[in-house]
Amino acid sequence: MAHSNRIKTSTGEKIFTVFNYTFFTLLCLIMLYPFWHVIMLSFSSLEASMKGGVFLYPKGFNLDTYKSVFKNPQVYTGFATSIFVTVVGTVLGTLLTAMTAYPLSKSRLRGGKVMMTLVLFTMIFAAGMIPSFLLIQNLGLMDNRLALILPGLVSAYNCIIMKSFFLSIPESLEESARIDGANDLRIFFSIILPLSKATIATIALFTAVGYWNDYFSTVLYIRSTEKWALQAVLRYMLTNTQQAMAQAGVNVMAQTNTNAETIKAGTIVISTVPILIVYPFVQKYFVKGVMIGGVKG
Numbered sequence: 001m002a003h004s005n006r007i008k009t010s011t012g013e014k015i016f017t018v019f020n021y022t023f024f025t026l027l028c029l030i031m032l033y034p035f036w037h038v039i040m041l042s043f044s045s046l047e048a049s050m051k052g053g054v055f056l057y058p059k060g061f062n063l064d065t066y067k068s069v070f071k072n073p074q075v076y077t078g079f080a081t082s083i084f085v086t087v088v089g090t091v092l093g094t095l096l097t098a099m100t101a102y103p104l105s106k107s108r109l110r111g112g113k114v115m116m117t118l119v120l121f122t123m124i125f126a127a128g129m130i131p132s133f134l135l136i137q138n139l140g141l142m143d144n145r146l147a148l149i150l151p152g153l154v155s156a157y158n159c160i161i162m163k164s165f166f167l168s169i170p171e172s173l174e175e176s177a178r179i180d181g182a183n184d185l186r187i188f189f190s191i192i193l194p195l196s197k198a199t200i201a202t203i204a205l206f207t208a209v210g211y212w213n214d215y216f217s218t219v220l221y222i223r224s225t226e227k228w229a230l231q232a233v234l235r236y237m238l239t240n241t242q243q244a245m246a247q248a249g250v251n252v253m254a255q256t257n258t259n260a261e262t263i264k265a266g267t268i269v270i271s272t273v274p275i276l277i278v279y280p281f282v283q284k285y286f287v288k289g290v291m292i293g294g295v296k297g
């Protein structure tokens with residue numbers, strides 16, 4: 001008589017599995033609903049938004065909110081600044097992080113331990129707002145978009161993740177390349193970086209989200225409203241909705257299907273969706289990159 005190869009699941013394991021699925025499904029819904037609520041509110045009518053309540057679907061569907069928001073020129077300039085800062089900052093930041101982590105992963109680097117200690121030191125003791133402000137001011141970068149990029153180019157945490165990954169790459173690959181006449185730069189760009197796609201994608205995502213969500217740097221360093229990042233525009237519209245829209249030539253009170261709440265909801269959606277669109281393209285590398293980067297320390 002053939003014995004079944006199936007492993008019997010105990011009652012306790014079944015209960016535990018059901019509990020896990022139920023718990024995490026509820027947790028997921030709790031975290032997703034606030035954003036879903038904002039999206040549905042942004043598509044709802046003035047009357048529905050004033051009544052409030054639960055918005056599982058648009059009540060009195062209309063696009064007037066988005067038509068009003070896009071009449072504000074600050075939204076376009078904010079988009080332009082945020083895209084510029086995020087793209088340039090992510091490309092340069094990821095490259096510089098890799099170029100910092102790679103030599104630190106080599107035992108032959110003289111003073112490597114001291115340099116690594118200095119990198120770790122910055123994770124514990126940050127300069128603070130006032131010294132950072134004075135530095136940007138003395139560099140002549142006030143009201144310059146570079147002030148939104150340069151301070152956050154290299155992160156100690158990201159550097160540690162990349163260093164850990166580089167430690168997992170066999171030294172034999174580099175030795176073979178050196179025998180073939182490759183120098184350190186050729187090895188780094190032709191061998192190391194192509195092997196680091198998962199970790200690079202992860203670091204790039206961390207960096208991009210940080211740049212996209214940053215509004216405080218704009219508050220500190222940027223005076224011209226046309227140079228504001230999108231998140232700073234969002235902050236201004238959330239705190240001064242009617243004034244911000246009035247400056248754009250939109251009278252919220254006179255609109256038939258919009259009010260301050262729907263304008264706020266629409267602005268939040270517009271500022272959040274772009275970074276959400278990017279995530280699925282790097283999601284497949286995300287877990288792999290973090291896990292690989294945490295193998296060695």
